[in-house]
Amino acid sequence: MNFGKLQLNDNIKNKLSAAIDSGTLSHAILLTGGTQKERKSLAVLIAQTLFCENDSKPCGKCGSCKKIKNGVHPDIIITEGEAGKQRSIKIDDVREIRNRAYIMPNEAPFQIFIILEASSMGEEAQNALLKILEEPPSTARFILASRSRDDLRQTVLSRVTSFALSEDSGQAAGEKENAKAAKAAEDIIKALLTKDEYKIVLGTGAVEKDRKLFKAAAEKIILILRGAVISRYTDYSGDGAQWAMRLAETFSDRQLIDMQNKLKELFADADKNANENLLLTRLSMELASCADI
Ligand SMILES: [Zn+2]
The missing domain is CATH 1.20.272 (Zinc Finger, Delta Prime; domain 3)
Known part of the structure; x- marks a missing residue:
């Protein structure tokens, strides 16, 4: 996996590359640490890597890579909460994600749901998400991003594989x-x-x-x-x-x-x-x- 300009520690680079190359990346992952911008960039980069049509992934040049970069790929659904604002991702937003997850992808083999600042889901919204994380349709993948694991419920954490952009003390x-x-x-x-x-x-x-x-x-x-x-x-x-x-x-x-x-x-x-x-x-x-x- 090409990380381009994104500055990350070797640990996360190796872990992510190994999981993606071997096809064992979990259907739901959580990115923690780093800045909000870094988490977002990495989530998009992972989505590009998963959909890229060329060997050196992500190539940044193929149709999929370009669509994702421009935010117009029909199978990438991004939900972004407001940092530090509790409940800015509402239970209805999560219900919409759940409904959408059961619809077949448009052009890619699966849909990727990116939930940024996932900690802005309240308890109800996290519980609603849990249901789909527990029994996800085979055509849905989830990339969650949050400042720290502490911000999410234990039940959600038990369903995701975490990748830390930085080892912050809170983490x-x-x-x-x-x-x-x-x-x-x-x-x-x-x-x-x-x-x-x-x-x-x-x-x-x-x-x-x-x-x-x-x-x-x-x-x-x-x-x-x-x-x-x-x-x-x-x-x-x-x-x-x-x-x-x-x-x-x-x-x-x-x-x-x-x-x-x-x-x-x-x-x-x-x-x-x-x-x-x-x-x-x-x-x-x-x-x-x-x-x-
Ligand atoms: Zn590509």
Whole structure:
């Protein structure tokens, strides 16, 4: 892949080139870091590379490259939020993207939906997008761009492959928190699998006194519980797939769904200023009760 005048670190150049050359670029990617202009330029460059008709991609000269550069390619749909303005990409905008994604491309093999400043999607809009990221039509690809991973919901992040234009400190901190939440989620799931109430109480201690971590871990566990149910019917390869499989072996669908619902309730209550110790007690009790312990 030719990066032209775009100044990027070798890490992202190598990662992107390898994924595109081998045809393994994920159907949904997220570009973070850098400036707003750099993210936009890179998103357009990737789109050109995917559609370019020549060997040295993007050539900048073929019909596809030119149409994309001039913003007139019928299969490239760009939605751009206003930087720092929450909800400037509305749920209706995302619904439009979803509807459009099911329409056949005009001339290219697939359509590319570029969502710039993706953090300007509110929670509702991100949830609407999630539905199509989870089960995208084979003719739709997504390129999201945002200042930092922190600005997007965990559920959306779990569906995209991230490429960082620069290692900003916010991003590094976000990744650290993400790893912490994944570890906390894993501890709770391990405890659940023992079916031992005391171990469940200990396991939930990982998120003690940290509401943000509590919520992030709860979101991860909900995803894995969903994965557990899905894994019975089809291959599940999402985050925590190995835990999803173990959960499916240990619990019935009803138990797994009860656990998801309880976690969603607790997640909503965490925002309502509920007492943190109480939340934790409820978490272990409710999970044990769903597991019929
Ligand atoms: Zn070209």
